[in-house]
Every structure is written in C-alpha cells, then in structure tokens.
Amino acid sequence: MSDSIRSTSVALITGASTGIGATYADRLAKRGYDLILIARDVDRLNALSDRLQQEHGVNITVLPADLTRRDDLARVEDFIRANPQISLLVNNAGASLKAGFENSDADAIENLIALNVTSVARLSRVAFEGLIRHKDGAIINIASVMALTPELQSAVYSATKAFVLTFSQTLQFEMAARGLYVQAVLPAATRTEIWARSGKNIDEIPGVMEVGELVDAALLGFDRKEKVTIPPLQDEKQWDDFEALRSAMVPNFLQSHAAPRYKA
Numbered sequence: 001m002s003d004s005i006r007s008t009s010v011a012l013i014t015g016a017s018t019g020i021g022a023t024y025a026d027r028l029a030k031r032g033y034d035l036i037l038i039a040r041d042v043d044r045l046n047a048l049s050d051r052l053q054q055e056h057g058v059n060i061t062v063l064p065a066d067l068t069r070r071d072d073l074a075r076v077e078d079f080i081r082a083n084p085q086i087s088l089l090v091n092n093a094g095a096s097l098k099a100g101f102e103n104s105d106a107d108a109i110e111n112l113i114a115l116n117v118t119s120v121a122r123l124s125r126v127a128f129e130g131l132i133r134h135k136d137g138a139i140i141n142i143a144s145v146m147a148l149t150p151e152l153q154s155a156v157y158s159a160t161k162a163f164v165l166t167f168s169q170t171l172q173f174e175m176a177a178r179g180l181y182v183q184a185v186l187p188a189a190t191r192t193e194i195w196a197r198s199g200k201n202i203d204e205i206p207g208v209m210e211v212g213e214l215v216d217a218a219l220l221g222f223d224r225k226e227k228v229t230i231p232p233l234q235d236e237k238q239w240d241d242f243e244a245l246r247s248a249m250v251p252n253f254l255q256s257h258a259a260p261r262y263k264a
C-alpha cells in the first residue's frame with residue numbers, strides 16, 4: 001500500500017500504571033516497541049516509563065487520562081489521530097464494581113460502562129484509520145472469562161466484558177478484508193489490584209494466576225494470531241466446541257416462522 005507506515009512498532013496501552021497493562025508495557029518494551037502509556041496515576045506511569053526506557057532504550061510517552069471523562073478521552077483520541085505510527089492498541093484499562101447490581105448506584109454503573117465499554121469502542125474506532133496503514137496493525141482487547149459466566153453474578157461487569165468479546169469477534173469479521181488483527185484475551189482471576197480496588201479478597205479466590213504468566217501466555221496467543229485467547233483454559237477443545245455449536249446456529253436464525261414450540 002503506498003501510504004503504509006514503516007517504522008519502529010508503537011503500542012498504545014490503556015490502564016498501563018499497574019497490573020496487566022503495566023505487564024504488557026514491560027513485555028512490549030522488551031520486544032522493542034515504543035510505548036504510549038495511559039492511566040490516571042501519573043507518578044506510577046512516570047516511574048514505569050523511566051524504568052523501561054533505561055532497561056530497553058525505547059521511547060515512551062506518558063499520557064495521563066481518566067477514560068471515564070469525556071474531555072480526557074477526547075484528548076487521547078486527538079493524540080491517536082495525530083500519531084498514525086501507532087501499530088498496536090491494547091485496550092486494557094478496566095475496573096469492576098465494589099458491590100452487586102442491587103447495591104451499586106446508577107452513576108457507578110454508568111462510569112463502569114464508560115471505562116470498560118465506551119472507551120474500548122471509541123479508541124478502537126479512532127485508532128482504526130492509522131492501524132490499517134500498518135502491515136501488522138492490531139488491537140488487543142482485554143475481556144474476561146466473566147463474559148461467559150453469568151453464574152458468577154456480576155451483571156454489569158460481566159456484560160461489559162461480553163461487549164468486549166462480541167465486539168472483538170465481530171470486528172474480526174468486519175475488519176478481515178482490511179488486514180487488521182483483533183485479539184480478545186479472556187483472563188480468569190489474575191493477581192492484580194483490581195480485586196482490592198473492588199473490595200474483594202483475592203486470597204479467597206481459588207486458582208489465581210500470576211500476572212506475568214497471564215500476559216506471557218496472551219502474547220503467545222497474539223504471536224499465533226489467535227482470535228480468542230483464554231490462558232487458563234486447559235482444554236482448548238472446549239472453546240472450539242463452544243464456537244462450533246454457536247456458529248452452527250447462525251444459519252438457523254433467519255426463519256419466516258416461529259419454531260413449532262411457540263405455536264399454540
């Protein structure tokens with residue numbers, strides 16, 4: 001493509017001040033990516049930036065932003081538009097509610113959707129124009145196994161992650177012809193601050209994965225161009241069977257008449 005961009009790989013990571021996002025920053029810097037780091041805590045972002053620049057000699061831009069605030073989100077979007085050299089967008093920033101549906105107020109729910117859903121959709125759309133100009137342009141969306149587990153009773157958080165999963169899977173179809181690779185990553189319980197931030201005790205959760213192991217596995221899935229990467233799922237065939245069943249239903253949805261069980 002005549003207007004394709006060739007340069008050092010550049011990744012923008014949201015929620016990079018700690019946890020999964022900070023670990024992606026570390027691993028991508030090791031791979032030689034220049035980085036744009038986004039989160040609210042500027043001191044932590046600067047400390048991470050200083051360390052990674054020293055250790056790996058990469059260029060890092062720190063862009064503090066609260067992605068639930070429309071003005072901050074617009075500032076990040078302007079930055080992305082002005083920097084089409086970004087070849088990888090990691091939509092990682094996310095949070096969970098402190099309480100269940102009944103005990104969460106409507107504003108807290110709206111804020112969670114702003115962070116976990118709206119910022120993911122808007123940043124993907126804005127970054128898309130630049131990403132498709134790269135041969136290896138890609139989006140990594142951090143969803144969660146909670147997208148698949150209504151039994152765990154976390155209605156709003158799980159639904160935001162179901163959005164991220166469906167959004168990613170659908171973009172994989174919509175963007176296939178544009179050569180954009182989209183990966184959905186579904187961690188299960190991973191040792192980060194998200195648990196304490198949402199008032200939960202991680203020591204009460206069985207089967208917690210260390211964050212480095214989670215990100216290293218997710219990046220292996222990325223290298224293999226997996227569409228959906230579920231690092232803790234031991235039997236890959238379970239996901240493949242689930243997907244096969246889902247896609248087998250698709251041709252059966254378009255019917256002029258209701259199924260016999262709905263006929264009086």
Ligand SMILES: NC(=O)c1ccc[n+]([C@@H]2O[C@H](COP(=O)([O-])OP(=O)(O)OC[C@H]3O[C@@H](n4cnc5c(N)ncnc54)[C@H](OP(=O)(O)O)[C@@H]3O)[C@@H](O)[C@H]2O)c1
Pocket residue numbers: 014015016017018019020021022038039040041042044065066067068092093094095115142143144145186187188189190191192193194195197
């Ligand atoms: N840990 C798990 O068990 C687990 C499991 C499945 C999925 N996930 C998903 O993984 C992603 C990363 O979570 P984590 O476990 O690494 O959590 P974490 O340790 O709490 O980190 C969350 C990151 O998001 C940033 N962030 C939070 N609110 C923000 C806001 N309003 N604007 C901008 N940045 C914001 C935080 O930075 P600041 O506070 O500095 O803004 C931090 O860098 C999330 O999408 C989460 O849903 C986590």
